Amino acid sequence: MDSLMNLISTFDLASGRIAGGALEERHLSDLRGRFVDSAAYEQALQAGDALVYTVCGVERPPSEGQLNLALGRLFPGKIGDEYFMTKGHFHAWRPAAEVYLGLAGEGCLLLESEDGRAAQLVPLRTNAAVYVPGNTAHRTVNTGAVPLVYLGVYPAQAGHDYAAIAERNFRHVVVEQTGRPVMLPREQP
Ligand code: PAN
Ligand code: ZN
Numbered sequence: 001m002d003s004l005m006n007l008i009s010t011f012d013l014a015s016g017r018i019a020g021g022a023l024e025e026r027h028l029s030d031l032r033g034r035f036v037d038s039a040a041y042e043q044a045l046q047a048g049d050a051l052v053y054t055v056c057g058v059e060r061p062p063s064e065g066q067l068n069l070a071l072g073r074l075f076p077g078k079i080g081d082e083y084f085m086t087k088g089h090f091h092a093w094r095p096a097a098e099v100y101l102g103l104a105g106e107g108c109l110l111l112e113s114e115d116g117r118a119a120q121l122v123p124l125r126t127n128a129a130v131y132v133p134g135n136t137a138h139r140t141v142n143t144g145a146v147p148l149v150y151l152g153v154y155p156a157q158a159g160h161d162y163a164a165i166a167e168r169n170f171r172h173v174v175v176e177q178t179g180r181p182v183m184l185p186r187e188q189p
Contacts, residue, residue: 009058009069013104013149016073021056028052031087033166036173036186037080044079051075052084059156066156074107074140074148081175088139088170092159095134101151102126106144108174108181112137116171121183124150137165141174143181
């Protein structure tokens, strides 16, 4: 059995760090092509390449039955009316599900089926878990005024497929309308 040190992961919500994990940063420039209002995106980028989110992971060897942890910290902000969000991905091993645990802040998970037709906006709240089924693209959105912090638990074999989303993007966007988050089709009829 692993030593106690390897069985317990302590995390710090303010810094977004899990002890022993590597902190990765995603800036506005890493999200090119993701936001619907490209003029607002370019304008924001000119003002500075803001830090949008960090991910700190504890990864285990990708063998059957193992689980990985990732602590996400997504800052508040908007590009036009669209909230700051993660890149989003499918799992490379499509059937891999994931559990998200809300730890701080206010936000949502945007979930989409592989063909993009079925979509759901699921609140991600502190002290609540969201189950992300397999074969589902998932993106985290901060709809509040403070950092949204959450822990993801997923099979070590899951892998991340960003290419499929980079190519087709999410078919829905999460924007503020009259002060509230709403999910709309990306292409307006
Ligand atoms: C999460 C995500 C995290 C960052 O740990 O990796 O929210 O989002 P992107 O990976 O889309 O940039 C997860 O879903 N892991 O599988
Ligand atoms: Zn995932």
